[in-house]
Amino acid sequence: MTSIAAKLQRVRERIRQACAAAQRPCDEVTLLAVSKTFGPQALREAHAAGQSAFGENYLQEAVAKRAALIDLPLQWHCIGPIQGNKTRLVAEHFDWAHTIDRLRIAQRLSEQRPRGLPPLNVCIQLNVEHSPTKAGVSPDELEPLAHEVARLPGLVLRGVMHIPEPAPDFAAQKAVHLRARAAFDRLREAGLPVDTLSMGMSDDLEAAIAAGSTLVRVGTAIFGSRSPGGAGAVQAAPGNPG
Ligand SMILES: *Cc1c(COP(=O)(O)O)cnc(C)c1O
Numbered sequence: 001m002t003s004i005a006a007k008l009q010r011v012r013e014r015i016r017q018a019c020a021a022a023q024r025p026c027d028e029v030t031l032l033a034v035s036k037t038f039g040p041q042a043l044r045e046a047h048a049a050g051q052s053a054f055g056e057n058y059l060q061e062a063v064a065k066r067a068a069l070i071d072l073p074l075q076w077h078c079i080g081p082i083q084g085n086k087t088r089l090v091a092e093h094f095d096w097a098h099t100i101d102r103l104r105i106a107q108r109l110s111e112q113r114p115r116g117l118p119p120l121n122v123c124i125q126l127n128v129e130h131s132p133t134k135a136g137v138s139p140d141e142l143e144p145l146a147h148e149v150a151r152l153p154g155l156v157l158r159g160v161m162h163i164p165e166p167a168p169d170f171a172a173q174k175a176v177h178l179r180a181r182a183a184f185d186r187l188r189e190a191g192l193p194v195d196t197l198s199m200g201m202s203d204d205l206e207a208a209i210a211a212g213s214t215l216v217r218v219g220t221a222i223f224g225s226r227s228p229g230g231a232g233a234v235q236a237a238p239g240n241p242g
Contacts, residue, residue, distance in 0.1 A: 031051070124149065143186060197215070
């Protein structure tokens, strides 16, 4: 069994090598540790090994974990789907939301963001492959939505998030990521001050960094494999195989 600290170290090394290969400065890429289904102890271990940004998909699970870890200065990213009736949980308990795909959700998050907190950082989820199994807006819809979201007072539009379909090899992964990168670049050319391109996971972080990712969301390579059935099945993390 490899410790979370050792696996984190290995992921950081992969990021470093990918940045070197892409001739990009290493500090351009943030590591988000995706801790869904793992219990608070796993996050404590990761934090002790220097990790402070965590991504969660299931809102109730995340809120419970955050309460259990309130003594640690962690940053919480919502990377799961946001239903209209769950926006308040995100507005009140998270620092970032990566999965904005319609204006109504963004408006609710903005209205519900508590005044005592800084604005919620958000990314718009992009679906460049028009994949029916994935959420997200098409490249054509991205810029109009981005302009609307950028005007909302309770939010700060930070950029674009992308989840590709699994692809067979580095070249195929990179080709899809480059399409997300192109859409992100168009936002910047349109004058939107975005700085975050959230793409790359355990299996494709090298290709994502080669295509310009600034934030990789890595779960399995840090915490091990998640038990099938996933949602809410919080595990005793240290013994988790993978
Ligand atoms: C679960 C998840 C990840 C992490 O995936 P791994 O393959 O375990 O690294 C990243 N992004 C999103 C949106 C996820 O749901």
